[in-house]
Amino acid sequence: MVLPNSKLVAQLQSRVNGGFFVDTATMVVKTIDSYDEYGQPVYSEVGSEFKCNFTDKPSMETWKGYADIEEIQAEVRFVGDKPTKGDTFKLSNMFNRSSAEDQSYTEQVFEIVAIRDRDIFGYVCALKQVQI
Secondary structure (H helix, E strand, O other): OOOOOHHHHHHHHHHHHHHOOOEEEEEEEEEEEEEOOOOOEEEEEEEEEEEEEEEOOOOHHHHOOOOOOOOOOEEEEEOOOOOOOOOEEEEEEOOOOOOOOOOHHHHOEEEEEEEEEOHHHOEEEEEEEOOO
């Protein structure tokens, strides 16, 4: 069944993607392949690049009911497959730049600590920096 407003939804998503998502990132999703001899999971990782909107100034007030706000350091918005807590996020470039020079966040890896579903406008994820 096709909803009568599905064309409007597609237009809204297209405008949001084109005008609001100006950063590029890679999401790394881990899946359990098997278990080692000690019963610990062995993961495989699959990365996929996508357009997003990244900020290092998250709205802490909106995350109070979702996560420990003390560990939130950034926020990302995007349309795509639903992420999972624990997936990692690496910013490739910001503001539609072709070069990663002078973009301090592009070398950092973040972990998703909370997710909010915004329906047709995608997901908003709270991020904490992964210490390597």
